[in-house]
Amino acid sequence: MNSEEICSELQNNYNAKVLKKAKPYVKKLFYRESIKGVDSKLKTANKTLMNLIINNKRNINLSPLYILGPSTLSLQTSEKYQMNVYVFGEIHRSTDYPDCLKMLNTYCKTPREIFDFKQDKCVKKTSKRGKEIINNIKNKSIRIDHFLKKLLENTDVFIDFFFEVSAYKGLEYPVDYRPYDDMDNYLVTILKTFKTCIQASTRYNHLKKCRLGRVHYVDVRREQSLNTDILSFVTMTLMTYSTIDDADFSQGQQFLQMPKIKEMFNILANYEKDKLKYTKLLKRQFLRNTYVRKELIRSYMGDEILEFVQKKLMTSANIIIPQISNLIHALYSNNNSAEDKNTYLSMLGYTLLLLNFVQDAYTLARMFKKFNNPKNQPAKPHNIIMYAGDSHSRLVREFLQEQGFTMKSFAGHDKTSLDNKNDDDGGCIDLSNFQMPLFS
Numbered sequence: 161m162n163s164e165e166i167c168s169e170l171q172n173n174y175n176a177k178v179l180k181k182a183k184p185y186v187k188k189l190f191y192r193e194s195i196k197g198v199d200s201k202l203k204t205a206n207k208t209l210m211n212l213i214i215n216n217k218r219n220i221n222l223s224p225l226y227i228l229g230p231s232t233l234s235l236q237t238s239e240k241y242q243m244n245v246y247v248f249g250e251i252h253r254s255t256d257y258p259d260c261l262k263m264l265n266t267y268c269k270t271p272r273e274i275f276d277f278k279q280d281k282c283v284k285k286t287s288k289r290g291k292e293i294i295n296n297i298k299n300k301s302i303r304i305d306h307f308l309k310k311l312l313e314n315t316d317v318f319i320d321f322f323f324e325v326s327a328y329k330g331l332e333y334p335v336d337y338r339p340y341d342d343m344d345n346y347l348v349t350i351l352k353t354f355k356t357c358i359q360a361s362t363r364y365n366h367l368k369k370c371r372l373g374r375v376h377y378v379d380v381r382r383e384q385s386l387n388t389d390i391l392s393f394v395t396m397t398l399m400t401y402s403t404i405d406d407a408d409f410s411q412g413q414q415f416l417q418m419p420k421i422k423e424m425f426n427i428l429a430n431y432e433k434d435k436l437k438y439t440k441l442l443k444r445q446f447l448r449n450t451y452v453r454k455e456l457i458r459s460y461m462g463d464e465i466l467e468f469v470q471k472k473l474m475t476s477a478n479i480i481i482p483q484i485s486n487l488i489h490a491l492y493s494n495n496n497s498a499e500d501k502n503t504y505l506s507m508l509g510y511t512l513l514l515l516n517f518v519q520d521a522y523t524l525a526r527m528f529k530k531f532n533n534p535k536n537q538p539a540k541p542h543n544i545i546m547y548a549g550d551s552h553s554r555l556v557r558e559f560l561q562e563q564g565f566t567m568k569s570f571a572g573h574d575k576t577s578l579d580n581k582n583d584d585d586g587g588c589i590d591l592s593n594f595q596m597p598l599f600s
Contacts, residue, residue: 163189170209173242174318174538176216177599191217208318208371208536215372216316222307223596225296226260228588229304229346231550232572234557235595236565245527245544245560246598248304249553249572253587254344260297260588277571277590301588304547305349311545312357312373317599319373320541322523323358324548325351326379327451331361346587350547374537378523378548380451381515389448390424395515398508416491429488431481442477442514443470446521455525461563465524468559473517484510520555523548527556543599569595 161169161181169178179187194210227233230248237244267275268282274290276283283290302310312319324347328337333355356362357370358377381392397415415421424441431438446466447453456462487507523546530540546556561567571594 162186166190170213172538173542174209174212175542176209176212176316179213179216206536207367211372212316212318215314218314219316220314221597222310222314223591224300224302224307225591226301226588227304227307227591228260228301229255230547230589231587232553233570233589233591233594234553234567234572235569235598236557236560237568238560238563238565240564241528242542243527243544243565244542244599245556245565246546247553247556248545248547249550250304250346250547250587251550252345252347255303255346255349260301260590261294263588264293264297264590277592303349304346305353308350308545308547309353311598312370315372315599317543318538319599320527320544321354321373321375322378322526322544322546322548323347323350323354323375324379324519324552325354325358325377327377328359332359346547371536374541376526378526379519380449380522381518389445389518390420391442391445391511391515392449392518394421394424395508395511398504398511425488425491428481429485431485438481439474442473445514445518446470449518449522452518452522452525455522455529459525459529461528462525464563465521465528465559468562469517469521469524469555472520472555473514476517477514480510480513516549516551516555519548520552523552523556524559545598569593 161178163182163186166178166182166186170176179190182190190213194213197205198207198210198214230250232247232249234247235244236247261274264275265271265273272285273282274285274293275281276289276293279289283293285291285294308321312321328334351358354375356366357373357375363370363375381395416425427434427437427441446456446469456466459465484507487503487510490503491507527541527544527546531537546553548556557567571589571591
């Protein structure tokens with residue numbers, strides 16, 4: 161490829177690996193000009209591309225054997241859409257919990273063994289291979305938040321990150337914002353690590369830190385102040401009531417008498433009498449969520465995404481609606497505050513399940529989107545990393561599969577079903593058989 165062709169591909173995809181196709185003197189030219197221009201004060205200089213080219217020359221290899229936090233990792237690619245999508249799935253747990261040794265031992269019959277993903281069998285911890293695995297866990301493992309931070313700093317491809325962190329209103333999170341009630345999990349540590357790059361008020365003041373990627377929040381379900389859909393409102397209210405003292409539960413009773421809540425609960429409680437109303441109520445949540453509606457309109461795959469997530473929502477809802485109906489009837493008939501609280505907690509679990517699909521619709525719409533006049537960024541995502549709960553990750557993988565994406569590599573407990581519900585997995589993935597480094 162000549163220099164003009166290289167320039168064109170760089171400006172379209174922001175992937176400096178294209179320099180592999182260039183002649184040696186062309187590579188040197190691009191690198192020399194990038195070194196000269198990256199610290200210049202020229203406002204017209206594309207320092208994003210310059211940094212990607214410099215990182216390509218530096219060629220820092222990030223290839224840990226174990227990553228702490230996630231339970232699954234997949235790579236799906238598509239030539240049609242020119243996309244490489246890495247999807248991490250986690251089972252939400254404390255950052256103190258992940259333990260690779262525990263995870264690899266869980267798959268074996270005795271505590272004296274450890275699972276070897278390379279050989280696909282258990283080996284004795286005292287064997288040569290067992291000692292090698294234990295040594296690798298100690299010296300070649302990294303936390304997911306640390307890994308992603310290093311990746312953003314050293315990448316030679318522009319990355320779009322999609323994280324299951326909450327949306328904010330305006331330009332930034334409130335000063336007193338407590339992510340997920342300050343729970344000690346990897347979603348919180350990722351938010352703290354990438355908050356500067358997520359917030360509109362700070363990302364442009366930290367270009368050196370943020371310029372090599374776009375960082376997207378995808379959790380548009382959680383904050384009542386965002387004025388989203390009725391299902392989000394109900395879920396957030398239930399979360400609040402779950403912390404109220406049993407002796408003072410008057411707010412819960414007031415909530416039940418709100419006209420819009422009574423209308424919604426009446427439809428859900430009597431779903432068998434009018435299934436059309438019940439179906440419409442649930443399906444329209446996507447379009448009543450202002451975040452989802454906006455992104456579906458802007459996405460070039462909006463129709464396909466909406467059809468897919470609505471189908472998945474109704475499949476899940478039809479399974480759990482009998483339980484929801486029973487809980488609603490119980491709420492309106494109970495007079496005991498302690499019983500009310502238990503019923504609210506049960507209801508919360510089900511509404512959270514239904515709300516998953518609102519987040520998934522938003523995530524997919526942002527992935528398949530062309531951005532309006534991006535400055536020194538690609539017009540659409542080409543190289544993607546998603547980190548979210550495992551249920552969201554499975555759904556995204558399934559959508560990509562339906563669109564013809566090819567599964568190139570997978571790490572996790574259950575490769576066939578792309579499912580991982582093993583509560584003893586320890587929140588650690590073995591990358592022995594995974595294609596590394598990422599975007600190679």
